Amino acid sequence: MRLRFALLAAAGSLAAAGAAAAAVQVSGNAQGVALARREAAAYRAVRAETVHETGYVVMNALLGAVSVFDWRWGTGVVPPGWVRGTEDGVVALRDGRVLWWRDELTPPVCRSGLCDQQPVEVVVDRAGAFYAYGDPARHTCFGRLTGETPVSYRSLWNVPHGRYTAPDYRGDTVRLSFSYPWGSRQTAHETDTLSRATLLDRGGVIRVSGGGQRPFTIRFTNTQLARAPAAPRVNLCRG
Numbered sequence: 001m002r003l004r005f006a007l008l009a010a011a012g013s014l015a016a017a018g019a020a021a022a023a024v025q026v027s028g029n030a031q032g033v034a035l036a037r038r039e040a041a042a043y044r045a046v047r048a049e050t051v052h053e054t055g056y057v058v059m060n061a062l063l064g065a066v067s068v069f070d071w072r073w074g075t076g077v078v079p080p081g082w083v084r085g086t087e088d089g090v091v092a093l094r095d096g097r098v099l100w101w102r103d104e105l106t107p108p109v110c111r112s113g114l115c116d117q118q119p120v121e122v123v124v125d126r127a128g129a130f131y132a133y134g135d136p137a138r139h140t141c142f143g144r145l146t147g148e149t150p151v152s153y154r155s156l157w158n159v160p161h162g163r164y165t166a167p168d169y170r171g172d173t174v175r176l177s178f179s180y181p182w183g184s185r186q187t188a189h190e191t192d193t194l195s196r197a198t199l200l201d202r203g204g205v206i207r208v209s210g211g212g213q214r215p216f217t218i219r220f221t222n223t224q225l226a227r228a229p230a231a232p233r234v235n236l237c238r239g
Contacts, residue, residue, distance in 0.1 A: 027162075031166055043200065046157075048092050048093060051222055054219050056220075057071055058082050059085040076213060083117050084107075089104070129145035172195065177190065186209060203222055204220060205217060
């Protein structure tokens, strides 16, 4: 996605956050390693990027007398009562590091008329992490989000990590494949499609398997923006 949220909390990738990804030794094909490092360097000039992702997040978001919001990322397990969420995120960057991140989590379309899962917006900035129910055009205030988040303020957005194979050049794109530990027991096999001209991500797929757990697949697409949109405005709920 290059959200390598890999190795955080319940594991994961979207952009392996800097410290976690840096802990994974870079190895493998010399051309693949060199391309990964050139890609990371190219991201230092990127001001903002959008990410659309499926297969990465599971969520439980209920509104009521006692409201609930909980989420996990990078897991193939969907607990009872939870659903898989689709992510549409945007990140603002400076010199390759996160200034702020907004992620819209959308539950599946309700086809039975009995669904109660709510969309949720998550925001991470220098003041912390926050969440709000509903789409950004309708919710009125944010609560503070506790626990781990896959992206943190000032973390590196793109970090080479894992064992790389030789780049696969195809027309105006190049496919960069590599593998790395996913959590403590599984292994991720990732293939990113990069622009051959800019060396920036267009999207990719991550297949996670092993460890005696059910395999799962994450798919993502990326778009770089000429300039960062206005930062999210976080107004805290009272009470």
